[in-house]
Ligand SMILES: Nc1nc2c(c(=O)[nH]1)N[C@H]1C(S)=C(S)[C@@H](COP(=O)(O)OP(=O)(O)OC[C@H]3O[C@@H](n4cnc5c(N)ncnc54)[C@H](O)[C@@H]3O)O[C@H]1N2
């Protein structure tokens with residue numbers, strides 16, 4: 001069995017960035033820029049008044065005649081002679097002959113004349129062409145994650161579309177005869193299906209919206225067929241049926257469909273029987289069916305691959321250090337992921353830890369990783385944890 005770090009290394013080595021695509025700017029939140037952005041125009045692209053007031057030529061005396069008006073959106077030129085000014089408003093194009101704007105609070109106006117009480121410096125209150133960005137300037141690097149500020153900034157250039165790294169199309173297959181939809185009456189021997197709904201939410205909350213969910217009973221032929229259809233996606237996630245029981249058909253069906261195994265089984269708990277493989281550029285994660293095992297394998301392994309495919313350079317797990325508030329035992333001789341809470345750097349681990357249970361996942365905010373060779377951990381020891389369920 002391989003270790004956690006060997007599994008992560010194999011996933012990284014077998015995962016590549018997807019192709020670049022042009023998408024509408026309004027839909028680009030959370031994508032990664034595929035190319036450096038060069039400013040297509042200068043910002044501002046014309047001289048703008050920064051204030052409501054009067055535009056004039058610097059060097060004038062303080063008594064000026066107002067010969068016209070410029071509001072935002074107007075394109076007006078005025079022949080400005082000595083002692084003349086133009087009424088102007090914030091955002092309006094400053095007529096070519098004017099170089100300075102005095103704010104109206106510094107002026108007393110009387111009919112068609114103004115008297116400037118506080119003379120501004122030359123160029124005051126005029127936004128120069130390109131003072132934010134010059135046309136052709138490099139403004140954002142390839143690989144930048146698009147957020148709301150970047151969307152606003154790019155909209156300022158009039159860019160309706162943007163080149164990004166595509167996001168993976170994902171198929172999620174859930175296996176098991178015993179699984180019943182939430183909201184139905186539970187039949188004897190059945191359980192409610194929780195992995196699809198959980199993993200779909202985990203994907204969507206991280207911006208992976210292209211998800212097809214398929215369900216299959218424990219039947220070899222049906223499993224082969226549904227996997228064949230799921231392999232059309234960029235990433236196939238399968239829940240359950242990957243262990244060694246007589247009704248676990250996933251491994252055989254993946255092999256039948258020509259998916260090459262890269263690894264099977266990791267020396268960890270929960271999540272030992274994770275299977276990872278590849279056909280063409282499609283990645284396959286066959287996650288163990290136990291709910292805590294499925295979620296752990298998703299968070300530690302599948303998510304790293306999804307981030308790499310989307311163009312993120314920030315795909316390494318964000319482990320933090322915390323201090324154990326009580327003694328803890330790892331009797332498994334495996335890397336163990338325990339659920340707990342982290343408060344001000346102190347870690348409390350919950351008593352109920354099992355692959356089949358989600359209670360501690362639901363209550364916790366930290367996935368604590370205990371190394372395979374660490375049996376006893378004393379109160380006060382430093383442990384590594386992954387923040388979870390934080391937003
Ligand atoms: N003889 C052995 N048996 C098992 C081994 C082993 O090494 N030798 N490994 C155990 C470990 S560890 C795990 S983890 C599980 C993995 O089993 P599968 O991936 O084949 O999953 P299933 O058998 O289909 O289901 C396991 C468990 O989880 C429940 N389940 C499945 N899917 C869902 C779902 N969508 N929502 C909620 N619950 C689900 C299912 O009812 C089972 O209770 O194998 C061990 N066995």
Ligand code: MOO
Pocket residue numbers: 268269270271272273288290293355356
């Ligand atoms: O590895 Mo399993 O996920 O421990 O129950």
